[in-house]
Amino acid sequence: MKKKRSIIALAIALVLFIYCITTYKLMSSRTYQVAGELVSRVETSQKVVALTFDDGPSGHTDDILKTLEQADVQATFFLIGTEIEKRPEDVKKLLQAGHEIGNHTYHHNRMIFKSPSYLRDEVEKTDQLLRDAGVTGEILFRPPNGKKLLYLPYYLSQHDRKTIMWNLEPDSLDEIASSADQIVEYTLTNIQPGSIILLHAMYDSRAESLKAVQGIVSGLKAQGYQFKTVSELLQMQGK
Numbered sequence: 001m002k003k004k005r006s007i008i009a010l011a012i013a014l015v016l017f018i019y020c021i022t023t024y025k026l027m028s029s030r031t032y033q034v035a036g037e038l039v040s041r042v043e044t045s046q047k048v049v050a051l052t053f054d055d056g057p058s059g060h061t062d063d064i065l066k067t068l069e070q071a072d073v074q075a076t077f078f079l080i081g082t083e084i085e086k087r088p089e090d091v092k093k094l095l096q097a098g099h100e101i102g103n104h105t106y107h108h109n110r111m112i113f114k115s116p117s118y119l120r121d122e123v124e125k126t127d128q129l130l131r132d133a134g135v136t137g138e139i140l141f142r143p144p145n146g147k148k149l150l151y152l153p154y155y156l157s158q159h160d161r162k163t164i165m166w167n168l169e170p171d172s173l174d175e176i177a178s179s180a181d182q183i184v185e186y187t188l189t190n191i192q193p194g195s196i197i198l199l200h201a202m203y204d205s206r207a208e209s210l211k212a213v214q215g216i217v218s219g220l221k222a223q224g225y226q227f228k229t230v231s232e233l234l235q236m237q238g239k
């Protein structure tokens, strides 16, 4: 009897363990979600890539704009609603310079284990701020920290929205984030046609990420790559 009980306890523990691992993998996956379209890289044989910046706008928007102008590339920015409210003019400046702007939620909280209405508000409040600042057309969405589980993908698929992830995030790797040269080298080494590169240059602590932009752009252009916004990159799917 005792033995039977301990077998049952063990089985329950195992099921819970598998459930936790599966949940974690699911919410963190860059390439899979339960519903709707998730893009971490575009399948193409053309030498095209997209440079994306997460978070902000911030006091570094102008620095990034200047760097991108000097590098002569357009990028895609996933901005946070609460930060847009502080700097709505930054959105206009980014648009005027030809960059694309996506939605990165209102509060930048992890979009898991929250109520459907909370998740919906996070997306829709930020959409409205972007519309007020002049964003037209489809608004791409990227979840904070890439986290999503069940309702968020369902909601996005119901609204025919894509979840835009990334396949290269050089400044999220501690061992290289503190060196612009290493960020550049990592990017140039691991690039593939259709790659989506993520940088976090909006923060004071990420000066090296901003410094790396010029090297990433000139290095990739030397390899024959062209820079596209994420929407333009999506058009290259299968080409």
Ligand SMILES: [Zn+2]
Residues within 6 Å of the ligand: 054, 055, 104, 108, 144, 145
């Ligand atoms: Zn973020």
